[in-house]
Amino acid sequence: MSTTRRRVGRPRAAGRSDSGLSAREELLEAAAELFTTLGYAATTTRAVAERAGMRQASMYHYFAGKEDLLATLLEGTVRPSLELAHKLTARHDVPAEARLWALCRADVALLCGGRHNLGALYLLPEVSAERFSDFRAVRDELRAAYRELLAGTEPGGELPPAELDIRAELLFGLIEGVILVRREAPHREVAAIAAATADAALRMAGCPEHVLPKLGREGKALLAP
Incomplete structure (x- = not known):
């Protein structure tokens, strides 16, 4: 039997290059880019997750939603x-x-x-x-x-x-x-x-x-x- 431990949480979507950022940082960077270019109202949580290279469901492991992302960015x-x-x-x-x-x-x-x-x-x-x-x-x-x-x-x-x-x-x-x-x-x-x-x-x-x-x-x- 294999003793390999499974990684906690959902995996990222394939195809995202390694930026050196943590998953949380990737989400904030993606949200910052989309909120300031596409617009806050027009940006969906799915778009943020995809831009960060992960599934939408995985995003909710780090942030409750768009408001949570925006609040974190603004406080920063x-x-x-x-x-x-x-x-x-x-x-x-x-x-x-x-x-x-x-x-x-x-x-x-x-x-x-x-x-x-x-x-x-x-x-x-x-x-x-x-x-x-x-x-x-x-x-x-x-x-x-x-x-x-x-x-x-x-x-x-x-x-x-x-x-x-x-x-x-x-x-x-x-x-x-x-x-x-x-x-x-x-x-x-x-x-x-x-x-x-x-x-x-x-x-x-x-x-x-x-x-x-x-x-x-x-x-x-x-x-x-």
Whole structure:
């Protein structure tokens, strides 16, 4: 009698080349591609599974459905920036202006640096559903971190709370606005977009032009490995 153990779960469909990704990662990559090219509403779970090289039934071993896939993708566009924001808000030994520059640059690089423009999915009407409450909560927490850093800057510290709120919303909108820049000019250099947006954020915060190079250097140092 053979003692070979059978692999748990359903096998993948034949014909998919080995990408080095796990099955879960394959599904997320396939969903990202289809959601941003074909469209979320037009994409079926069968299409995602087939693009990932597996049977549709096998997909449900990893994700409950399209909403689960989309929620995971969206949270992946925010959580790394939030983790960085937590570290930066705790670095009181560095000027808040430089920390704000670093967060802006890293956040833009994340939004523009992936293979697919996932930020374009933020405006889907489906994202208002309860399933996406975790994504919205994480995004709100990131927005609050931007406000905290802005409030710590010299110009921001002089603003009344209501004006600070508006300035923080405008700054956060500037960062997420790169989603449209990427859509219109997908081949622009990510590093250049990220640095230019971070500089623009400090201008919006009220920092004088002559201090931007110094703050940029300090911000880059915070992002160094």
